[in-house]
C-alpha cells in the first residue's frame with residue numbers, strides 16, 4: 301500500500317474527471333443562493349470561500365464581501381446639503397440578488413436625486 305498524499309486540488313480534479321460537479325450555498329438577500337463552482341473554484345473554496353464565490357459571480361472578493369456587508373442595498377451616490385451620503389437606495393438597488401448587478405449599480409442615484417430634485 302502506498303502512502304500517497306493528494307492536495308485538495310488533486311482530489312477535486314480527480315472527482316471532476318469522474319463527472320462529479322460542485323455547488324456552494326451562501327447568504328443572499330432572500331435566503332441562500334446556490335452557485336456552481338468549476339473544479340478550480342472548488343479548490344479555491346477549500347482555502348478561501350469568499351474568493352471562490354466571488355469568482356463564480358464574476359466580481360472581486362472585496363466586491364462580494366461589500367455586497368453582503370451593505371445588506372445587498374446600493375446606496376444613492378448623492379450628498380445631502382450637510383455633506384452626508386444620501387441614505388436612499390438607488391432605483392432597483394434594494395435587495396440586489398447578484399453581486400455583479402450590485403457593482404453595476406454603484407454610483408447611481410435614488411429616485412429623488414436621479415431627477416435632479418432636492
Ligand SMILES: [Zn+2]
Pocket residue numbers: 376377378386387388409410411412413414
Ligand atoms: Zn438620493
